[in-house]
Amino acid sequence: xxxxxxxxxxxxxxxxxxxxxxxxxxxxxxxxxxxxxxxxxxxxxxxxxxxxxxxxxxxxxxxxxxxxxxxxxxxxxxxxxxx
Numbered sequence: 001x002x003x004x005x006x007x008x009x010x011x012x013x014x015x016x017x018x019x020x021x022x023x024x025x026x027x028x029x030x031x032x033x034x035x036x037x038x039x040x041x042x043x044x045x046x047x048x049x050x051x052x053x054x055x056x057x058x059x060x061x062x063x064x065x066x067x068x069x070x071x072x073x074x075x076x077x078x079x080x081x082x083x
Contacts, residue, residue: 006032006065007031007032007033007034008026008031008032008033008034008062008063008064008065008081009033009034009036009062009063010022010023010026010033010034010035010036010060010061010062011036011038011044011047011048011056011059011060011061011062011063012035012036012037012038012059012060013037013038013039013059014037014039014040016059016060018059018060018071018072019035019059019060019072021072022060022062022072022077023035025072025074025077026077029081031081036048038056038059048061048063051063051068052068052070057070058070058071060072062077062080064077064080064081065080065081065083067079067080067083
């Protein structure tokens with residue numbers, strides 16, 4: 001069962017295909033996640049910009065329990081989940 005007390009945060013947009021692939025990937029691994037649309041939610045955009053130290057170059061951006069991952073980088077996401 002997924003740990004819903006500490007979900008992965010996915011910063012995304014509605015048009016991002018890789019964002020959908022990331023959500024499917026996490027679902028298959030039974031990892032809880034929450035989505036924040038950075039185009040519709042100014043606070044989410046500010047939050048991810050701060051976490052990425054101003055370097056938001058695309059989506060998805062994932063906050064995997066404090067480890068920031070740019071893009072749908074499976075090895076980086078799996079490594080962060082294993083910590």
